[in-house]
Amino acid sequence: MIVLALPPSDGVVLPQLTVPDTVLVDHRIVAPGDPRLIWPAGTVLTLERAGGEVIVHADRPPGDEAVALFQSQAGAAIGDLRWNDVSLVLRPAAGWAMDARIVGNALIAAFRPLAEALAPAATRAGNELDHARIEADLAAGYPGRGRREAAALLARDPQDQRAARLLADAAAIDGDVAGAARGYRAAGATDAPARRAMAAAGGTASVGLVAREGGDLAQIEVSARADLPLDDRIGAGLAVRQLVSRVETGARRRSETATIVDAGLAVALSDAARLQLLAAAALDDGVTGGGVKMTYGPSEAQLRVALTRHMPDYATPAQVLAGGYLSRAALGGTYRLGSGVVVQGDLGVNRYGLAGARGASDSVTLAGGLDYLIRRRYPLFGLSYRIEAEYVQHMRDDAAGLPLIALADRENHTVQAMLGEALGDVQLTGMAGWTIDRFGGDGPNASLGLVTPIGLFWKVEASGGITSISRPGFSGQQLFARALVTRSLGAPR
Secondary structure (H helix, E strand, O other), X not given: OOOOOOOOOOOOOOOOOOOOHHHHOOOOOOOOOOOEEEOOXXXXXXXXXXXXXXXXXXXXXOOHHHHHHHHHHHHHHEEEEEEOOOEEEEEEOOOEEEEEEEEOOEEEEEEEEHXXXXXXXXXXXXXXXXXXXXXXXXXXXXXXXHHHHHHHHHHHOOOOHHHHHHHHHHHHHOOOHHHHHHHHHHHOOOOHHHHHHHHHHOOEEEEEEEXXXXXXEEEEEEEEEEEEEEEOXXXXXXXXXXXXXXXXXXXXXXXXXXEEXXXXXXXXXXXXXXEEEEEEEEOOOOEEEEEEEEEEOXXXXXXXXXXXXXXXXXXXHHHXXXXXXXXXXXXXXXXXXXXXXXXXXXEEEEEEEEOOOOEEEEEEEEEXXXXXXXXXXXXXXXXXXXXXXXXXEEEOEOOOXXXXXXXXXXXXXXXXXXXXXXXXXXXXXXXXXXXXXXXXXXXXXXXXXEEEEEXXXXXXXXXXXXXXXXXXXXOOOEEEEEEEEEEEOOOOO
């Protein structure tokens, strides 16, 4: 599945070819490739190795015909094969080498004469140094480089299961959920993180809450969203958001609501290039818009480009009261200078507008920063610097000579310390620091966040705190809170 920045459209049901298990275990039909023993559909299998044999644990026994077919395919390569209702033991015959793996509800065993296996075994022993190098790259935050190196190892030795697993891990770290799931299935992975990735690759559904209060504006946004894969490289998303805003206008307080529908289509043009097509509509104000975003490169060296027009926007009190939109062109990127140092920056040109009217205010925005991770083991410890700036270029006035959308120059400089800890599967992150606005104002920043999976299908994310980073419509200190609950829709195998 491809993760969208904005939600999906209705799922499309594609035609599927279903092959009954009775066909797969028919003695008269033998597919090319390594011998495989197939359990009934829905069987959950786990594999462990002990000495030169493998032990398969299952929640039901294999069929007699499936075992007979497996024995006929493997022939003299089988030295010992025993099974009962919940387990199976397989050992190769003398003079044979065996490499076994689980894929779905099947055990796949590759048998080779021992003389032929010696050379590949020596190759795999020589690969151990390459495995360690890839693991170090992934731990240091270089999934793109690790992905290339693991793919090269697999091309040299297709039986290198450790390289296959590292390739899947690299894709997961790089945010490629679909690629990670394909890799985990190919490697026969059965651990919880791999099964969670496989479940997420089949689609996700989520509900979220965002609340912010500060200055003359307070907002609460509730959303429901679904992301679904259309094939291995295309994903679609759809979301509905309900925004409730409270605006202080002098001695008067006004409340407004808005319903926004977001849709998107994401295409993985390659492992390095990803394209997103976006569309949005504010149902109450009749504002519709769309755009395109593209990213190129892995997370350690990535280029971002975005162009959006007339996207519904409620960042300022004027837009909340009259309905608003934002058009934006942006260019940015991220680059890892070293294992613990990452720099990033984004430059944008913006036009704020009101529903049914041409653009009212223009600005240029700058966002950038540097992250320095001092300690990589738990508890994690790091420092960061951020700049968040907006420079007003033009504002249109109304008949009374007041700006239709009032903006002010801002240039926030923030220094923060970060502390991270893992309590089982729960990951906690705390941040604290100080912000100074060059155009006036300063204050504290502090937040606490957590991310935790629940079983194989659920994930909970939450954060909250105080910030002094000024934004359009939010000046001075603000309180914020976010929560997101996600349910994976795919099969964890």
